Amino acid sequence: MTFKKLFGASLIAATLATPVVTQAAPADYEIDMAHTFVLFDVNHLGFSNMPGRFAEFSGELSFDDENIENSKVSIAINTASIDTFHAKRDEHLRSPDFFNAAEFPEMTFTSNGIKKTGENTAKLSGDLTLLGVTKPLELDLTLNKAGAHPFNKKTMAGFTAIGTIKRSDFGMKYGVPNIGDEITMRLELEAIKK
Template identity: 45%
Template sequence: MRALRYVLLAGLLGAAVTAQAAPVTYTMDPGHTYVLFSWNHFGYSNPTASLSLGEGTIVFDDKDPSKSSVNVTLPLANLDTHVSKLDEHLKKADFFDAEKYPDITFKSTKVEAAGGNKFKVTGDLTVHGVTKPVVLDATLNKSGLHPMMKVPAVGFDATAMIKRSDFGVGAYVPNVSDEIQVHITTEASVPKTEATK
């Protein structure tokens, strides 16, 4: 009987430890992370540009999303509109002023569950030296052991709408739209050295 009590106690302790598992830290994969943004040009077209990842970390706790976080750096050197002259123009002082402000950063301040695999990620977005709060509508695409890398991994998509004039990048508004649609997709994994500990 005493042995049975020990087994039950050990089971309860194990369940408690599992329920309080620590958040997992994932490193974002630059080869599978893209930030796409689009705008309206004089009502005629909706061009799209992309920024690739400099570095990024996702801390994710599926049991308690409030313990999750995101921290991302996007170098403007990686800006790609598919038009080289436009790339050069957007990096100049009347837009991003990339020489003075070489990076765009996002650092979350709050993560909330929004039902199912949806989350609201509030954070500080810094563009052109200006920091403003932004909310990302994020969707967990998948989590689990990555079939190729054999380490824990997660994948997310996220969207947001921002006003570029809020960040001091308001040239040609309203002919070139103030509203910028943002779409992010990313894969992130536990570094192999951490996964094998």
């Protein structure tokens, strides 16, 4: 066998023996509604920070456990489902003074970028639409845990995302400054790999 043929055969064999490295694609996850919460705090007259939540929402999560920057999330929140643990106040919050839930039944957040900042932390950026107004929103994201659920063995991921909005930026100006303009938003999210 000539050198040329031997070299060619060796090259082909080496090529076939080389492992192919593929990049994992993000996987779709189903949001675990029993363990996911959309929460907020607003200052009340300087005396306290009033907590609240939205009870009804839906969302989609695509998560890359090898490179979180390839992940994305979107969430749609039913504004009429606001719950501050006081029925009369909640009724007022649904009115045109605040969320105007009859005309704007949904508030949405759609991510458009994730920048890793630490081993389990990142900046999650996206667009928040409230009262028909869309503004950029950046959230501090923490990956709490990803892996097998200890009981049902399903692949899970859990996150906390925290950020602040100025409600007046969206046209919600009632009561400012006595009722806080800055609202702290918090998402506690668990999701199951599909």
